[in-house]
Amino acid sequence: MTAYINAMSRYFDFSGRSTRAQFWYYHLILLSLAVVGVIVDGAITEGQPLVSALIIIAHYIPSLAITVRRLHDADKRGWLVLLCLIPGIGIIAFIVYGCLASTGPNRFGQGDHVASRSTGVTPVADSQPQAASNIERIEKLASLHASGAISDDEFQRMKSEVLTLGTR
Template identity: 55%
Template sequence: MTAYIEAMRRYATFSGRSTRSEFWYFHLVVLALAFVGLIIDVMIAGPNEPQPLFSAVVVIGHYLPSIAIVVRRLHDLDKSGWLALTCLIPVIGIIAFIVIGSTPSKPHAQEPAGPVARGDQPARQSNSMGSAEQIERIEKLTALRASGAITDDEFAALKAHILQKLQPLGTPA
């Protein structure tokens, strides 16, 4: 339910990333809500000619967040959000939806941006960073792991990359 609430909080946010679990839990909750809406529709109008009033409201109300979560999921795969349009093609759209939701995240996509990408510090001439910057990047990784954006294995690999391959300032590379 947390993934659903997080997705609804970012109702129309098309930037950023969404994990596989957030993607699938959101769509599972929407499916369950639509089913409950259909049951209410049948109870009101009868089983022979139900009017899809409540189920339609559920589906229409979740249309924009569904598109947004598909776009964010594509960003998590290092793909353009415009590929979400493939989900609108009959038959192919179902296959594209399943592939988008099932493909594992790209580990290098989750690595926090370095100082050059953030634009708040000048670029360094060497491939080294200070311990304060290492701590900052590890804290960002910890936040990504806590939010479910990266797995424990991805966290460990990225942390090792920061600690082992990048030397602190003042030490030979």
Template identity: 40%
Template sequence: MDIQQSVKTVLSNYAKFEGRSGRPEYWWWVLAYIIAAVIINVVGSIVGLGEILVNLFALAVLIPNIAVSVRRFHDIGKSGWWVLIGLIPLVGWIAFIYFAAQPSVGPNEYGEGPQGPVTTSNPDNIVG
């Protein structure tokens, strides 16, 4: 999965909190979000509306951010409520990043993995 496909997937599942999202989908989305926020801030600063535009952007993608995070936690076999750990300053943020970086587990209560079953010829499910 590349950054463009990840953004399309996250935005097409705008408020879908069930199912699973793999590491590539989640981390490409995070990178795209950061890049977009920086660009919006720079352009907004030039026209004098940097902070306002960045806040509007953050508000516009708040639901997709939460939804992809919940699906990411589902992918490692945790309830979506674990996303709330990120509300705890510092320790919660570290725990959130740790959990989000974990590899996918096989089929679990939230469904088959986002990239299908792991095969022996492609144990990391790396799309070629």
């Protein structure tokens, strides 16, 4: 629900970044709202898509904005969102964009999820004790690596990111 609220609060914000989780949770809630709208339309408007149309129209710009931010998170230009508007190709582009991996810090910003993109480990705020948090993060990364959830390359890259954050 926070992903949805975040996307709606950034209604016209086409800058910055959004994680895969934010992108997919927002669209899951939007799909749920659309289904409810179709049900309401069937019950009170005799098949006219009034409520569902209002839901979709109200979410059109935030959907474009979160898709652009998702592209930024993968270090791609936001203009690629226009591919989503092409019939047939659009749904494929939408799914691909939603599945693109985050790139870490890039030209669109630092990102608030550098280490968390596949691990659930979040970056440390400057006010927290760095050493203890970094040790915990590396231990979590090591357990994910041991379980096969992340590859050797991902483990080494994420470990160096955690260590780099700790030296700041």
